Amino acid sequence: MRRGEPRSEELDPRVARSLQTILHAALEELGDVGYGAFTIESVAARAGVGKSTIYRHWPSKLALIEGAFQTLHEQAAPDIVSGSPRERVERIVRHVAEVVAGKPFSSCIPALIDGAERNRDVRRFHHRFQREARKPLVAVIAMGVECGDFESHIDPELTAIALVGAIFYRRLMTNEPFRPGQAAELVATTFGVATRSRAR
Amino acid sequence: MRRGEPRSEELDPRVARSLQTILHAALEELGDVGYGAFTIESVAARAGVGKSTIYRHWPSKLALIEGAFQTLHEQAAPDIVSGSPRERVERIVRHVAEVVAGKPFSSCIPALIDGAERNRDVRRFHHRFQREARKPLVAVIAMGVECGDFESHIDPELTAIALVGAIFYRRLMTNEPFRPGQAAELVATTFGVATRSRAR
DNA sequence: TCGCAGCGATACGTCAACGTATCACTGCTT
DNA sequence: AAGCAGTGATACGTTGACGTATCGCTGCGA
Incomplete structure (x- = not known):
């Protein structure tokens, strides 16, 4: 994978669940603390997820932030x-x-x-x-x-x-x-x- | 002193100069990095001032940020x-x-x-x-x-x-x-x- | 001209986050 | 049923900022 966008391809259900949970938590975190004070560790805690799981799917903090904003579309x-x-x-x-x-x-x-x-x-x-x-x-x-x-x-x-x-x-x-x-x-x-x- | 607002009272010229320099730098820093990523150390460096001088006049980071915004009035x-x-x-x-x-x-x-x-x-x-x-x-x-x-x-x-x-x-x-x-x-x-x- | 208040520099301890690595465990896929 | 990919937990080294303390130096006021 290694790409932030949730692929619509068939996906290990565990991965799909992780992505959704993390993006949702990231969006909440952004709303709560803003762009400058956003931290990966808070997102992990909020999502009930290991830090490693986030780094497994997004290469950096900035990539996750961008991913979070993408979810505003719906x-x-x-x-x-x-x-x-x-x-x-x-x-x-x-x-x-x-x-x-x-x-x-x-x-x-x-x-x-x-x-x-x-x-x-x-x-x-x-x-x-x-x-x-x-x-x-x-x-x-x-x-x-x-x-x-x-x-x-x-x-x-x-x-x-x-x-x-x-x-x-x-x-x-x-x-x-x-x-x-x-x-x-x-x-x-x-x-x-x-x-x-x-x-x- | 210990109050963030620049007193219009008679003031040691060194103090007056410090306050003005620091507030100006703080405002620039805010414009550049935003509220969440604002740091006192950057402001000190930008102003060419010791960290201690900032802490001498403002009790905390937040106080300085508020002071910086006040300067937007003119x-x-x-x-x-x-x-x-x-x-x-x-x-x-x-x-x-x-x-x-x-x-x-x-x-x-x-x-x-x-x-x-x-x-x-x-x-x-x-x-x-x-x-x-x-x-x-x-x-x-x-x-x-x-x-x-x-x-x-x-x-x-x-x-x-x-x-x-x-x-x-x-x-x-x-x-x-x-x-x-x-x-x-x-x-x-x-x-x-x-x-x-x-x-x- | 004297003394001190304010100065910049610097070092310090603490904490929090970054990003990496490792490790059992578990629940998918086949 | 087997095995492996993905998981949460945890530890780690590094960095950078917080806020405090201490230090000579200097320029202001008396």
Whole structure:
């Protein structure tokens, strides 16, 4: 083996179990202590696993950290095909707010940001992850502009960033995290005007 | 002494010099290695100072970290009294973008976020700092709403957060940081319509 | 000009984590 | 049923940081 990624090939069940347990513990550890203070020994203790088992599967501490961040991928996608563009935007914004507020992602955001600042591979992963997550929102806004639901002069990418930026800002820079229930309010405030101007 | 805050009282010049040198080095170190990997010995080396000198002024590593973050305060404020509300908002947004992109604040943002997540005092400082920084923007937007320049239904606080949130989001979650020159574009996209609807 | 407070340097003991090695044991695969 | 690959435990040497202590040196204030 000697590769961090869990191979989907047939695998000794003991190995599969180890990998999953360790990655789960590593993600928790990252959320708890952050990127800089992350230690392999804590992960081993948390996972109830020997240090050697970790070193058997990942060549170094950094590789394990990267592996742990990879496990952040699994998230159900919201419905983005039904309803008006405005409704779809609200639904996506609510979904982002839920992910940002929920486990395991929420507690890892600071570690992810700090990790991205220190390590190039973490950074690449982090930025790509965010770009992918933003994509449906940008697409729906662009569609809304095209079909005249939103003002033609707005920039879909920039609007999307203002929306999700507000959610992350509240999580990271204030002690009043954004609640998913406020999604409609955020959309209304941020570019509700554009919708109203059509309804007039 | 034994207190981290630089007293404005009369002070042995050697002490004053030490404090300033050490705090400056500590801030650089935080920007470079982050909160979790911050070490006193590195700060001493970077400052060209004995370890003992640091321990003479701060009781522990954490106290020094807090002291270092305190030094982030100094920033010139933008002009917020002349021009239309719309112009003032643009000026403030541009100023925030400059601070977020400039030294020494920019490189400390990830460390600050991570530090805030791990330590209660850092968190309090961080949130208060952000709240203060947001205040003029919220006030100007509220004024614009009151005097009819902006749509009456927008929430000044939420709008302000969408604006600065976009700037921080670009800094932390993408590899295309927000450039101060895009301030007008951001304002136009986010609530340009509100201004236009009045001009109609 | 004198004396001392603050200085940088350095050494010290402690601890924790890194990454390696070894070793029975156990539960897969065949 | 056999045997081996993967396991947890444990010990090891190394490194680096914590925080303390001690030491001459120096530049500030009286």
